[in-house]
Amino acid sequence: MERSVIFAGFGGQGILFAGKVLARAAMDEGLEVFWIPSYGPEMRGGTASSTVIIGDGPIGSPIVDQADAAVVLNPPSHAKYASHVAPGGLLVVNETLVLEPTGRTDITELRIPCTRLARDAGDDSLVSVVALGALVGRLRLVRVESARQAIRDTVGMKRPQVLAADLAAFASGYRVGSRTHGPSPDQEIVRTRVHHRVGVPR
Amino acid sequence: MTAVRPPEADLVVADTAVQPSAPPVPPAATAVRPRARPRPAAPRRILMKGNEAMAEAAIRAGCDAYFGYPITPQAELLEWMARRMPEEGRAFVQAESELGAINMAYGAAAAGARVLVSSSSPGISLMAEAMSYMAGAEVPVVLINVMRGGPGLGSIGPSQADYFQAVKGHGHGDYRTPVLAPSSINEAVELVADAFELAERYRTPVMILVDGILGQAMEPVSASFRMPERRGAEWVLGGADGRPPRVVKSLHLKPEALEQHNLDLQAKFGRIEAREVRWAGERLDDADLVIVAYGTSARVARTAVARAREAGLAVGLFRPITLWPFPTAALADLAARVRGFLVVELSAGQMVEDVRLAVSGRRPVTFRGRMGGMVPTPGEVVDAIRELDGLAAGGSR
Numbered sequence: 263m264e265r266s267v268i269f270a271g272f273g274g275q276g277i278l279f280a281g282k283v284l285a286r287a288a289m290d291e292g293l294e295v296f297w298i299p300s301y302g303p304e305m306r307g308g309t310a311s312s313t314v315i316i317g318d319g320p321i322g323s324p325i326v327d328q329a330d331a332a333v334v335l336n337p338p339s340h341a342k343y344a345s346h347v348a349p350g351g352l353l354v355v356n357e358t359l360v361l362e363p364t365g366r367t368d369i370t371e372l373r374i375p376c377t378r379l380a381r382d383a384g385d386d387s388l389v390s391v392v393a394l395g396a397l398v399g400r401l402r403l404v405r406v407e408s409a410r411q412a413i414r415d416t417v418g419m420k421r422p423q424v425l426a427a428d429l430a431a432f433a434s435g436y437r438v439g440s441r442t443h444g445p446s447p448d449q450e451i452v453r454t455r456v457h458h459r460v461g462v463p464r
Numbered sequence: 465m466t467a468v469r470p471p472e473a474d475l476v477v478a479d480t481a482v483q484p485s486a487p488p489v490p491p492a493a494t495a496v497r498p499r500a501r502p503r504p505a506a507p508r509r510i511l512m513k514g515n516e517a518m519a520e521a522a523i524r525a526g527c528d529a530y531f532g533y534p535i536t537p538q539a540e541l542l543e544w545m546a547r548r549m550p551e552e553g554r555a556f557v558q559a560e561s562e563l564g565a566i567n568m569a570y571g572a573a574a575a576g577a578r579v580l581v582s583s584s585s586p587g588i589s590l591m592a593e594a595m596s597y598m599a600g601a602e603v604p605v606v607l608i609n610v611m612r613g614g615p616g617l618g619s620i621g622p623s624q625a626d627y628f629q630a631v632k633g634h635g636h637g638d639y640r641t642p643v644l645a646p647s648s649i650n651e652a653v654e655l656v657a658d659a660f661e662l663a664e665r666y667r668t669p670v671m672i673l674v675d676g677i678l679g680q681a682m683e684p685v686s687a688s689f690r691m692p693e694r695r696g697a698e699w700v701l702g703g704a705d706g707r708p709p710r711v712v713k714s715l716h717l718k719p720e721a722l723e724q725h726n727l728d729l730q731a732k733f734g735r736i737e738a739r740e741v742r743w744a745g746e747r748l749d750d751a752d753l754v755i756v757a758y759g760t761s762a763r764v765a766r767t768a769v770a771r772a773r774e775a776g777l778a779v780g781l782f783r784p785i786t787l788w789p790f791p792t793a794a795l796a797d798l799a800a801r802v803r804g805f806l807v808v809e810l811s812a813g814q815m816v817e818d819v820r821l822a823v824s825g826r827r828p829v830t831f832r833g834r835m836g837g838m839v840p841t842p843g844e845v846v847d848a849i850r851e852l853d854g855l856a857a858g859g860s861r
Contacts, residue, residue, distance in 0.1 A: 264767075282682070286511050289684045297511070297682040301537055301620065320648070322767030324677050324760060327841040 264317035266326040270343050271335030273310045276390035281312035287404040287412035288316045296321040309338050333393045354393050379434045384427035395435025509684035514649045517685050519544035521656035524689030528577040529555035531565040536620040537676035538584040538610035562590035573603045574712045576700035582608035596635025600714030604663035608672045610679035613837040621837015622676035627814035630673050631788045640733045642670045643787040645758040649683040661692040677760045742785035751780030756819050757808040758784050768845035795822035804828040804856035828855050
């Protein structure tokens with residue numbers, strides 16, 4: 263069986279990075295994994311996406327018609343990919359930038375202020391890491407420790423000085439994702455609680 | 465200083481290499497479940513991009529010289545070589561054009577170097593002339609084509625529309641070149657080493673044909689990098705000090721001589737056809753409908769086979785690994801016991817012609833393809849299987 267996740271947003275929001283972290287975590291758990299970026303003529307400020315497919319056998323189609331989850335970090339991605347989530351699937355939405363609700367009742371929509379939580383964690387650009395934390399917290403595609411290790415392995419190698427912020431961003435997303443159930447009636451409360459707990463690790 | 469870390473040297477063989485006429489391997493059908501930490505003895509796996517994995521595989525296979533010119537979706541291959549080849553003390557040249565690159569490769573290979581060239585479709589077209597010359601002069605070079613949409617400059621999206629070009633001849637004259645088509649990054653790593661081996665064993669250019677998706681995607685690489693043994697080559701131009709001079713050329717002005725040269729080449733192509741056919745099957749044992757697909761199309765087909773099986777259709781996958789020599793005999797055998805074939809390609813229908821030749825009209829052969837960088841969804845392929853099912857049922861009554 264395979265499960266698939268689409269990450270989409272502006273170039274610079276860490277779309278490819280979040281997918282790579284998830285892929286690496288799955289690989290380190292002994293699973294099969296396939297990561298594919300959009301590689302069209304994208305430009306700065308345009309949309310980017312990456313798809314991760316995780317399975318326990320050889321991965322089949324790299325093209326996902328119905329994803330188990332999608333992470334959309336900006337309005338154009340929301341418009342394009344909200345419909346790609348399979349019924350019963352999960353949509354993680356960056357509500358700092360995406361103001362419109364999706365309007366689908368057959369999926370779970372997790373609206374999280376990713377940009378603001380990333381800023382709280384110490385770096386605006388970690389928006390996708392916040393979303394990844396929420397995704398892992400909610401769907402348990404990989405174990406939380408595998409994801410944290412994958413962040414250490416991926417970030418620590420190149421930019422050890424920002425590793426703490428990455429882990430804090432992941433933790434803040436993870437708290438929201440693992441505590442929110444269903445379409446989040448008490449989101450304000452959750453958000454406030456997270457905001458107080460995260461702090462800014464500078 | 466470069467920040468590139470070459471993959472670990474201690475990779476060991478994990479996945480079984482697909483052997484010629486490998487038995488069907490049914491994919492596991494249990495739910496995804498994170499497993500416990502890999503056993504201590506488990507092989508080390510590294511997440512690598514297809515382009516980078518193929519480049520590193522060439523370096524580990526003993527590639528002495530790389531020549532190229534940047535083009536998407538192949539660029540990371542050239543970039544990896546630009547960083548790594550100097551680290552290894554070997555030759556990397558970004559040529560002034562694709563023509564320059566392939567002709568440098570011709571020269572370096574004639575001088576006995578193990579040579580890699582890579583490009584994407586429009587660049588490969590520019591190299592067509594030299595492919596004919598190298599086939600005629602019998603020079604071993606490995607050429608990787610990371611295909612994109614055409615014709616012309618087309619798009620940078622994935623495509624398999626260069627099948628005719630790769631398999632039926634790039635340049636002029638009576639010649640064939642082996643064409644290897646991996647459908648995973650692991651398999652691509654293995655086939656790079658195999659390609660050097662084939663090229664040197666038969667003194668021929670060898671092409672590795674992948675589409676943009678396999679170039680751009682990342683998968684865990686567990687295959688072992690392998691260095692094929694170097695063969696003493698008695699034809700190599702290495703300086704004639706103390707021995708008679710040698711000539712490596714494709715020009716034979718006397719018709720009798722050129723005909724004899726062609727007869728020798730044809731005999732060689734016959735040996736390759738007899739010995740080097742490779743394909744893989746999945747769930748063929750009890751299949752009565754068969755999807756034929758290679759590369760990324762075969763990945764889409766694998767998912768379609770699983771879905772069609774859930775819907776009660778006995779479907780299997782036949783995946784050619786060598787596109788030339790084509791697994792004609794194996795397909796002909798299958799045609800004797802199944803009801804029909806569906807060919808799936810990222811093209812308007814090219815390999816389907818070779819499938820039809822192999823099946824020889826005994827069974828229906830249908831086609832489903834997308835073009836221009838589009839990739840069929842598994843759902844589209846399942847629809848096509850249902851149509852074939854109806855057609856085959858009608859035809860057999």
